Amino acid sequence: MGILGRKVLGLAAAAALALSAHGAAAQTELRLAVETTPGDPLNVMLTHFRDALSESAGDEVTLDFYEGGALGDEVALMEMIRVGEADVVPLGSDVVQLDEKFAIFDAPFLFGSKEDARAALDGELGDILAESLREKANLQVLAFGELGFRAISNNVRPIETPEDLQGLKLRTPGSETRIMAFEMLGAAPTPMSLGDVYVALRQGALDGQENPLSVIKEFSLHEVQDYISLTNHVYSPITLAMNGDTWDSLSEDLQAKVIEAAKIGAEATRELSEESDNNLISEFEEAGVAVNEPDIAAFKEAAAPIHEEIGQIVTPEFMAKVVELTQ
Template identity: 60%
Template sequence: MRKFATFTAAAILAGALGMTGAMAQTPLRLSVETPEGEPLNYMLRQFAAALETEAPDAFEVEIFDGGVLGDEIAQMELVRAGQVDVVPMGSDVVEIDDHFALFDAPFFFPDAETARTALDGELGEMYAASLLERTGLKLLAFGELGFRMITNNVRPVVVPADLDGLKLRTPGSSTRIMAFETLGAAPTPMNLGEAYLAMQQGVLDGQENPFGTIREMSFHEVQKYLSLSRHVYTPITLVMNAKTWDGLSAEEQEAVMAAAAAAKAASRAQSDENTASLLSEFEAAGMEVNEIDLAAFKEAVPPIYEEIGAIVGPEFMDKATTVVEGK
């Protein structure tokens, strides 16, 4: 656990004079599954730093990272229960709001800019309303994990048949598991922190994650093949417990949203930097890199879309498709 506490000038002066009654700070507990440097952790820390800039001495912030409070599923339950106040969520958010199954639909977003524009606009508003209604969480901002790539130790993945039988670590997302099963793989949900050893020991053949997570979790050290599948785009969904939000003053709420906007910008900038720089690092580490046959994969995914569409709901799915396609 890492604790970040701030102290007002008045409190310091009061202490120096032997006085009591320092100005009260609003406590905020922030938690994340991953270690420092990994994109989820990075966005959360950027939020904490920006909050101090936006509202100096207004908040007393504690950060629990590295999974000390559990994996992502546990983080989501903690924030819903109000035991922590702010968490960044990756793929597993679908387990508390099935509208997020959209992000498990292969090749739904053609590029990052399309995804960002949609999430900063009408699609983001749809998700904010859904999260509040279904989970009691206030959406603060969408950061970016990015497009996910497939790594493994058996063979390059070029066409869907190359996935046959591969034991791939996935998040707990039931729709991600379904998608890989449909394509012939053997998806294995596992805590992210356990995947390195499982791949090193051969319990797993591989995994699928964006560049930043692959690097920060050192997966490139225990994986031979990197297939640039870009099969799904994963945002970072930064949320606050809605009761915590409602308990803030208007000025505090304004500072929180400004800090979230700064964290979003930093997260996306980190994602862009990772996309631009990490491929050469992976190749230098000895990974064999290949492109996939995109046409072959798109030919194989209609059954996945049909099932995901049923889970998301036709109305939400159709509206989201219209937003993303710019119609």
């Protein structure tokens, strides 16, 4: 073969290599991780996000999916997504450990209804929180899903008034402001991984816990609790977040597909929340659990000092803005 022929072959090989490299770069691999198992709202959000993105993006993405705490609990996953070892994680109440502005969700009775909370998160309040989380932790908020309003379960007595919380050992998330709120109400809050709560309740290491009804069901906590009190004391969103550097690396087209998939995941959790609240009370009662509706007016009165304390943490100006956007 002459020199010209060798040059032509060399150019062709280089072109093929460049094309191959371009094709490889066009496919994005994303690591998705969640602490919980199928059926739980966090898992539902990530699963629907995965399926919707897989359908819309096709061969553009490879999605590695880890559930049931395969990569660790929520606290571990928060660290992993920050350093890029995970790309997409749905975060519950513990997100406040990354950004203190999320402490507003530990302010009791901030939202009058789920509709009010959803409207705020889909609007200006959600935009403010998303901007803050990107600044504080380099996480891109994809959408806000729903854990829902939380109830208190325990094995000592029905919770009718704040006084009934006195001395109860209640599992809470690791949020310092959630812990502070229950301390101010007289309880003995105990942070613990959600996966350990069932055994702790069964063995008596805990008296009770607080979670949305759907979470109580999915973790079978009603099997080891005598009372469930529908306090609806705080509303908990799900923050579906992506590592900021990963987000920035995506094309605008793929970013749009990611956001659309996240919205589908969020809507799935809101539908689950409605279904759970409509059906689970009777299911719990049939299982022998006593379900009651507390004196909410008494709880709201007791919560006023908690709002003031949380306002000092998130700044009085931001708390005033949140109240403006949620009333």
